[in-house]
Amino acid sequence: MVGAVQDYGRVGELNGGLETNGYESRVAMAKQQPRREEESQWFEEEIDDDLKLCYALNSVLHRGASKYQEIALIDTKHFGKALIIDGKMQSAEVDEFIYHESLIHPPLLFHPNPKTVFIMGGGEGSAAREVLRHNTVHRVVMCDIDQEVVDFCRTHLSAANRAAFASDKLRLVIDDARAELERSRERFDVIVGDLADPVEGGPCYQLYTKPFYEHVVKPRLSDGRGVFVTQAGPAGVLTHREVFSSIYNTLRHVFKCEYPAN
Incomplete structure (x- = not known):
């Protein structure tokens, strides 16, 4: 609704x-x-x-x-x-850069030499825009399940994402991110979850589970140096109860180190 x-x-x-x-x-x-x-x-x-x-x-x-x-x-x-x-x-025009910069730049700066990046979701194009600011990156795969959202954002939010969608470094895939990662044999230096919150029954719900992190995301990270980052919903005094706490607790059971951004 x-x-x-x-x-x-x-x-x-x-x-x-x-x-x-x-x-x-x-x-x-x-x-x-x-x-x-x-x-x-x-x-x-x-x-x-x-x-x-x-x-x-x-x-x-x-x-x-x-x-x-x-x-x-x-x-x-x-x-x-x-x-x-x-x-x-x-996101909103005036302050979307705060979210996207905070999501993208810490993991890419943490990695010593990020060359390949996989974005789950990201249909708005702004996460890809920030990734492409890094000169070391030569390949970005952006996988969003919803063609209509991608087309909608390209049409109505072009001021924010035009350069990203025009880049020859970007490969746009319209598919379920889980299916695409399971098919791929490529390993990525950084994997980004730029997804909607995990509403039960929604298209992103399965992309926040322990089995997904453990058996799909982790094997697709570059050996020893791969970095995974995901948005985790609001983290306010009241709003952390929505999804943030459960996502954080799920991640800590799969990955050796985790750094909550809020």
């Missing part, structure tokens, strides 16, 4: 004040403002049973569904265009 667009009154202008502890400092008071129709579009994402994040919108640019997942593109007032998959915000 793509996050709902709902009507909200704006809680907003700082109005009035309250003197505290005998000092002249004032505590701002939020005053409920009358509802204005031109400010009524919002995207909301549920974080917990009693916690939601809401983003004010300029417009909903696209909403649809592929064979595997719900896809939406929204134009937010403060973060630019944002990609939504299955109701979860994947």
Whole structure:
């Protein structure tokens, strides 16, 4: 279910004040403002049973569904265009570089000489963009199961990924990443999991399991020096309970060293 667009009154202008502890400092008071129709579009994402994040919108640019997942593109007032998959915000124009740089550069800098990289997922193209900044890399395989997501991102998010998709170092594979790794005899210096969260029944769920890490990912890493990194969902005080803790605990039973990024 793509996050709902709902009507909200704006809680907003700082109005009035309250003197505290005998000092002249004032505590701002939020005053409920009358509802204005031109400010009524919002995207909301549920974080917990009693916690939601809401983003004010300029417009909903696209909403649809592929064979595997719900896809939406929204134009937010403060973060630019944002990609939504299955109701979860994947990235936004203003700050997507923070996620993608944090995901890609630590493992590639940790490896002494990364030449080959396999990206699981990554249909947006931004992870490949960051990988290709490394001059030592001469081959990148990006494997995403959803052709429609890849085509959608190439069309609507081209400012962020145009150079990556045009690179002759990139090989794009539309397939299940598990099947592609099982077929491949190639070993990779770095394997990256740029995937949606492991929602049960979703297309990425099987790519976060102990058997997958142990019997599929590990054998495809270069002997002795291969590095595996994956996104692991939000890691906040409340949100780490969604998937972060379980992914971390799964990884630590398979790999010798693990370095959680958050």
